[in-house]
Every structure is written in structure tokens, then in C-alpha cells.
Amino acid sequence: MVAALMALAMAAGSPAPASPAPAFPLEGVWHNPKNSVAVKTGACPDETGGSKLCGWVVRADDEAQADARDGGTPKLIGTALLREYRPNGRNRWSGQIFVPDMGRTFGSTLTLVDADTIDVKGCVIGGFLCKTQTWRRG
Template structure:
């Protein structure tokens, strides 16, 4: 017969090894601000279970950087393109970087309901850059 503390240890080990209950993915729809606070993107559905994001607000600095990269008008530009869910709280798609005027393969992971980790990579993931974007309730003034 197992001792009570041994039973508790076995139960704790089983719980630790058990997969976590499936959590619903956070809603991507809304306004998200980059860590430099120079761009806000409005995300929403863009077709058959895909998510996209368009620049809803940009600082003068971000507008100038985009213009230097060849993008004349930053507001309205689609930065997040065709993201499809590929796991609980994660999506893959393409990110457009206006100041470079280039697109990169990308992955979005929900850090929380109010934070997204956005990673863009080139050369099959050899070089990557990651930013954490924060949900905002309104556009900056």
C-alpha cells in the first residue's frame, strides 16, 4: 500500500505531465502599438480565417522613415499580411517593414491578452527580429 505522501507525489507528477487544458486563443482584433510607440496597427479578419493589420496611426518619425524606404503614405499600409493560426495563441504570415520596403516571413505569439510577440525572419529563420506590441484602447492624439 502506498503512503499518503507518496500518493500525493505521484498525483502531482501526473498533473505536471498532463497537457494544459486548451485555452482559447486571445482575440487579435484591435489596436496594437509597437514598442517604440511610433506606429499603431488595427488588426482584423481579412478572409478565410486569416488576420491582417493596417497602420491606423504613425508618428512623424515613422512616416519619414517609411518615406525614406519608398513608402509614400504609411497610414493605411498593410503591415501584417495573411496570418493563419498554427497553434494555440500563435499565427504565421508575412510582415511588411516599410522603412526597408520589404516583406519577411513572420510569426505572432500571444504573450497575453494585451501583448503580442511579433517575429520577422529572413533566410529561413537565420536572421530574425522580435518586438512585443501592446494593445491600446485608442489612437494617440
């Protein structure tokens, strides 16, 4: 009886099993610096049967939607901005970023700064000209 009570007491003090970690630490909803666009990231299948990280617009203010339409993207909500990112070093992923107001896709890296911050970098001309934005988890 004492052994059963001790086992019960020990089990009650044990933490609950942790929920499974996301496939990518970048999974979630991220907001650009102006908070004009929110992007939901998650796994997307690739042609080899594996998965990559992608991100789709889930919210955009009126100005961002108008800029996207002017750039040739009629429907911004649902558009994949982050495409085919794969791990490329510690806390870093490489892929493509679609810029709707330009209607173009560029080489890009995502760097996990901390649990709630990523640096999104897009480059043209083989990485010669680059721009970085800091996005926050929301």
C-alpha cells in the same frame, strides 16, 4: 404569482448574454515598443473564401512616416503591415510582415503572450535571422 416573481428575480440576476468573441483573439489596435506606430488588426479575406488576420497602420508619428517614405512607402497610414496570418499552434499565427522603412516583406509569427501583449517576430533567410518586438494593445 410567486412562481412568476421567482422567475423574474432569477432572470434579473442572470448575466447579460456575452457579446460574440472576435474572429481572432488578436483583433484590436496594437502599439509598437516606441509607440510610434499603431496597427489595427482584423480579419481579411483570402483567395479560398476564408479569412486570415491582417493589420493596417492607423497612426504613425512623423519620424515613422519619414522612415517609411525613405524606404519607398509614400503613405504609411493605411498600409498593411501584417499580412495573411493563419493560426499555427497554440496562441501563435504565421504570415508576412511588411517593413516599410526597408520596403520588404518577411516571414513572421505573432504570439499572444497575454490578452494585451503580442510578440511580433520577423525572419529572413528561412528563419535564420530573426528580430522580435513586443507590441501592446491600446
